[in-house]
Amino acid sequence: MSEICRLYKSIYEITDQVPYGKVISYGQIARMVGCGARQVGYAMAALKSGSHPDIPWQRVINSQGKVSVHGDGIGNAMQLELLKEEGVQFDSEGRVSDSSAWWVAKP
DNA sequence: GCAGTGACTAGTA
DNA sequence: ATACTAGCCACTG
Numbered sequence: 001m002s003e004i005c006r007l008y009k010s011i012y013e014i015t016d017q018v019p020y021g022k023v024i025s026y027g028q029i030a031r032m033v034g035c036g037a038r039q040v041g042y043a044m045a046a047l048k049s050g051s052h053p054d055i056p057w058q059r060v061i062n063s064q065g066k067v068s069v070h071g072d073g074i075g076n077a078m079q080l081e082l083l084k085e086e087g088v089q090f091d092s093e094g095r096v097s098d099s100s101a102w103w104v105a106k107p
Numbered sequence: 108g109c110a111g112t113g114a115c116t117a118g119t120a
Numbered sequence: 121a122t123a124c125t126a127g128c129c130a131c132t133g
Contacts, residue, residue: 005130007130008130025116026114026115026116027115027117030115030128030129035128035129035130036115036116036127036128036129036130037115037116037128038112038114038115039113039115039128039129040114040115041114041115042113042129042130043114043130044114046131060114062115063115064116067114068114068115069114071114075114076114079114
């Protein structure tokens with residue numbers, strides 16, 4: 001059994017701290033943990049149902065404010081739907097409203 | 108230990 | 121606005 005590095009733990013910690021109806025970008029988390037953005041995405045991919053069901057991985061999106069495509073795009077659709085259920089407003093392009101960003105306060 | 112891969116980002120053309 | 125490139129760091133073979 002491979003124990004997850006504390007780096008992943010930090011990533012999960014931040015992701016778990018994202019409030020309901022809010023989202024955060026991979027890059028932002030990467031800066032917080034002090035690692036590359038890819039590692040954040042990798043940590044999310046490592047999340048499995050049953051291991052860390054309490055982690056709102058669906059609230060993690062890319063810097064474009066959109067959901068990234070994984071594998072066949074299955075998880076992608078689920079993620080989008082989950083966010084909609086949480087009350088996150090999406091644009092016609094599938095982009096999240098700037099007000100839905102957690103970290104932030106973007107000009 | 109090296110090479111390839113990956114749910115990314117930022118910069119340049 | 122889009123397309124391509126380079127950088128990023130961890131995991132797998």
